[in-house]
Amino acid sequence: GGGDRDDETTDTTSGGGNGDEAIIDTSNCTGDTATGIEGNVIKLGTSLPQSGLYSAFAEILRGESAYFEYVNEELGGVEIAGETYQIELVNRDDEYQAEQTVAAVTELINDESVFALFNVVGTKNNLAIRDLVNDQCVPNLFAATGSPAWGNTDYPWTLGTALVPYPLEMKALVDYLSANDPDASIAVLRANDDFGAAYSETLKSLIEGTDLTIAGEETYNVELFDTKSQITSLAATNADVLVVGATLIGCPDALINVGASSWEPMIYMSGTCTSKTLMEAAGDDADGVFTVLPTLDPANPANDSNEAMALYKEKVAQYQSEADPTNGIVAYGWTAAALLVELLEQSPAADRVAVMETARAFEASDVGILRPGATVSTSADDWFLGETFSLVQYNLADQFFADVGDLIEEDGNTAEYTPESLING
Amino acid sequence: MNTDRFTPRLLMTVVAAVLILAALAYLPQYYGESQTKLYAEAIYIAIAALGLNLLTGYSGQVSIGHGAFYGLGAYGTAILMFDHDWNFFATLPVVAVLTFVVGAAVGFPALRLSGMYLALITLGLATLFPDLVTRFVKGTGGTSLVQPRNRPVPPEWAESFASEPDQWWYYITLAIAVVMLVLLWNLVRGRFGRALLAVRDHEAAATTVGIDAARVKVSAFAISALYAGIAGSCSVLITGLANAGRVEVFQQSIFFLVAVVIGGTATVIGPVVGAFVVVFLDDWAGEVIADKPVLSPAIFGIALILLMYVLPDGLVGGSRRAVAVLRRRFGSRAEPIAPPVPT
Amino acid sequence: MTLLDVSGLVAGYGPVQVLHGIDFTVDAGEAVVVLGANGAGKTTTLRALSGMLHCKGSATFDGQSLVNRAPSAIARLGIAHVPQGRGTFTELTVEENLRLGAYARRDKEVDADIDRWFDVFPRLRDRSDQNAGSMSGGEQQMLAIARAMMARPRLVLLDEPSLGLAPIITQGLFAQLAELNRELGVALLIVEQNAMLALSIASRGYVLETGEIVATGTGTELQENDEVRRAYLGV
Amino acid sequence: MPLLEVEDIRVEFGGVVALDDLTFSIDTGQICALIGPNGAGKTTLFNVLSRLYEPRNGRVIFDGTNLLDLPPHKIASLGITRSFQNLALFPTLTVLQNVMVGGYRSGGAGAVREALAWPGVARDERARAEQGRALLARLGLAHLADRPAAGLPYGTLKRIEIARALAARPRLLMLDEPAAGLTHSEVDELGGTISAIRDEFDLTVLLVEHHMSMVMGISDHVVVLDFGSKIAEGVPADIARNPRVIEAYLGTPA
């Protein structure tokens, strides 16, 4: 429905903030920084694909909802500066289309008057709204991709999520190879977009000065998911290592195609591919694949003894009975929601600026089903979360990811390993 | 075709047009930003549908790929504004020429094709375009998204009615749409429009009276591409970005076609009405079953099918039929009931 | 015995009524001609009878009502129609067109019948594999007639069968129609502008004007009617 | 003096020879009838003259120009238009619009000027409409001007085609079975009309027709085709008696 023109309060004309001195430049924020809080309810907004070809991401919402319902019902709500608030999450379906995200977010901010945006899905989708949230001084918390772009300090109102930033995945791989196979040759299969570029460009910059070499690189079309010919072509290089910078069905497709060839490289696969269904899709060919995980694997029965995991499974079953708790996407939503609650509770005031400032100097551990002992943190010059994780290897027999080596702690290092253009492009 | 100068019908048309324009002009005063945006979207989709109607309605060539020209227009404008800091208005002629030329280049081989073969080639275009964009455009954050920051700001003289930028953008889009509508109207009412219909109805016969069918058809293709391109430019104004995924481009293409058919092929006003129906139907479908968003495309799809049952000749055709029935019932005038005739 | 009995037949296109209640009959084995000026409603009458148009009134064929019966069902009752405009299956070959004519038949003599009609129109035999759509106008007219005959109908509705045929072919065609009618007892309802020729093989005729029957009589009666002579016989 | 000279025109479709090195000519101002059995190649010749079919060999000289050097849409400008054996009207247009399409070439302002409603565009348009109405009136169709063409009686449609062809102001008018589907009296009337418009519009007419009464009544010259070749040529009375023509085409009326 239409709202009245006259309650417009925010100024929409200025450019991005300037993040050096005060982390967040609020000089242009003329609106009420406590919008979205009414009585003891704090209203949050999210936008994600719930219909169309990418609707599998809608499961995130179930994980989030399970956590919020748990907090609202059993813990009385979230406590910010001594006050307890019930959390209300307003969601919009954007079909994974950036312009629809813009429309949805405009609506969430103007008509729904949400306090903050939370866990909006997709790189393009978050990029598309980052000017908007900057202009209107609305926190966009835990943008749900591992893109290095969330480190861009021109956009202080956008905070990335606790997924491992894609460049760090390459750092972990390069470290692992340097220790175990220092003169390995690497073949790269990458998606034809910014996502694929994040892998391949970081990898190339990281192997400078090492004995590791790139044997070949092929791009595939993310909207087609077909990698057969690319793998054939890469197989011809007979490289020691294959990096699969692919996503969704592209991941198992690549694994299957490698399996069907006579090539037997060590495979490193993007951390975005770790969902149970994708691994099942790869079948036998998934055995021994390396990747990274910032959280515990909900499919690993060994983790059931973990208290956080037990809570997660219990509450999902209780509040979102239609969701499958072993689905990594649900688990991701749960963890993101837990991080948000943690962030809000750390905030000194129920106020957008306060929350955003907290987000920029945030530290948390044992949240959601993050790995026990893993700390996620941000600071004035580290804008990335998700920098503590494990290198893991898929165990086909037991169908879960087993840790390889110790917890990797790269807190504050993402920007250093990432080509500058990927962050500030 | 009204060759007489002044008829009651013309008067009614003018009155209706003025009323509708007044309503459209008042809209952003009443509605908030989101709603205004939705109307603006309907208006720029109407521009594209106007053009597509020239191709599909008048010239009989079905395209399910005009989302590509729309995208080309959007990227043209967005890149010129973002990378080269052009003024929005300055990008329009460039986009017009660009899309016209590309449209002609596609329309030329399309000459030999008809029916589903042509539809297929245009589908190919819609499929290919996003890949080309992903390949060649490095926009925001390394993605193919391009977001200019220099959209026009409301000038001082417009303060009284467009104090907010989104209102100003809405008015710009509306003005462009009105101009495009008038141009098209002039075009289809006369010799060119008749030639298009003639070529569509019987190409050989049209040729024998001196119509260069190839030229006419390619022109229709190019003009329709231009309209889609300008619609794309306007979309940058409204949404602030240019983007092209496969799903998006396909969906845009379908929206244009649906707007044409729902509104009424080979009528001037039909596609405009159709565009509003499509945009609001889509919006409604997304909300009507709030807890099952996964169903919204189905609702949209089923609504389309039902609409086609009720109005196989589009809204314009349907309302003409309704008027004819009323006239007969109340017998006010013994005018012969003319079946749908292009206006 | 009355084979086709039409009374009070009303039909039209959308709001436009063309036939304003016409009555006529065709007996089994009879040949009847319908004359009428341009736009009189002759085609409309035939289309209504073969179920292609929504109509009101009564029309029975061998005791069965034709009104609002599906065209394919009417065809299967034994009524064949040579439509105005020929209705060729343009993408199919001449022979396939003829086979389709026999679609409703179950017997094994289809090939023999094709041969028979090839004898009547030798041009069709020469071109049996040609795409029907590329045939000349007259050739297609021959095809349309032969196709209708392939159904071995009891009643044939012929809508201007001589249209576009060379005089010599027209003569042969009417001779053949007369023979069919005589020897096999096929009833014919012929709409024809070559009134002289048509009346020569018909036992009776009707004159249709603006959707109403204005004159009727035997062949000779009509040939002597002044009005008819002036308008349709050109004498 | 011949207006149109057809020389050695040959058209083949696969194995079918539709025109077999045909040669003949038409003098200015004549009504020349082209007759022959079905499939003799008459319509094919029309299609060659309108440049819809490409002949294998031969030349067609119209008033000094070789037609075969021109694209199909230039033929009308040269002064040749036609009607079609199988109706070829524009069914969604009104009768008047159909005829106005015939006047396409007159006063063409170009799409851009039209879109901008340039001065003169409206005037041209009015002129075309007036011309169209005049032609319709001439052919007795004035009352149908604003009716859609679809659904009109067959014979009426044939006459609309003639009006459309005339709207292009031709010098050579080609009519392919214009009398098909007409009653006797209508045929006679149409014959009269054709002779009359020939005189009024200074036309040369090439007429294909199976109605012998009309052919014999109005033509100055008759060309007879069979299997794509000319088997006879001459004045109507001679043709009617020519045994070859009787055998191949006329037959002996019962």
Add this chain to the structure above:
Amino acid sequence: MDLFLSQLLNGIGNGVVYASLALALVLIFRTTGFLNFAQGEMALFSTYVTWQLTDWGLPVVASILISMALAFIMGVVIERVVIRPVEGGSPLVAVIVTLGLFLAFNSISQLIFGTESKVLPSAFPDSSWDVGGIRITAQTVGLMVVLAAECLLLYWLLQRTKLGLAFRAVSSNAESSKLVGISVGSMLALGWGLSAALGALAGAMVVPTTPALTAASLQAVLVYSFAGAALGGFDSPLGAVVGGITIGVAQALTIQYIDPLNDIELVVPFALIGLVLLFRPSGLFGRHVVERV
């Protein structure tokens, strides 16, 4: 050389996938005379049904057969209920209706079967053979055999049977078909039923060549299938197969040998179609129909 052969084989492997859906497109075109944009999504739905049946423990082949039978019924019902009201009207209206179906089927599949990807077992054994260093999978060979059989069957049905003649008659001239006694409605319904069944078969053949069944599974393939059908000519089953395989091979070789076209290899099939259609506007094997004036 080995690499070339491998890529050739990849291409053929993908090509047969495109071809199997293209055949369903050809069938519906031949039987009803128009293009069904929902064809792929109807096949998707049937494939989900097949998956559901295998998930309930039925053998794969039995599941496919049952699902084909259900698809047949679904096709008939859709024609009767959804398409019938717009038949005989403007083809554009029919296009919009099939687009509506396209949206409906995709989203209803997701509603019923969930949005998570599913693994559909293959009807063919998981084995493969090494022939001179080239690996040939049973999947590809099996698909080719099925395709060849389908192709022959379709050819026989359309070209050699009375039913086929009736199908062609209906798509050529519905009005005259009625006049010769063909029940046009039943033929159309039958045509929809058959092509839906063929689509179900295609889906069950195609999806196991991809890692998993998702709502997007057939959309990418469908574009190539359309392309294949266009290349071969929409009215020729053989054309659909040759066209589909050509597209697959062109795509694979482009990826291997034309680096500048990497990830925009779609250019190649469409350029190919453009080229072919320029010279043969009805496709390689399509029958060119002359319309006389």
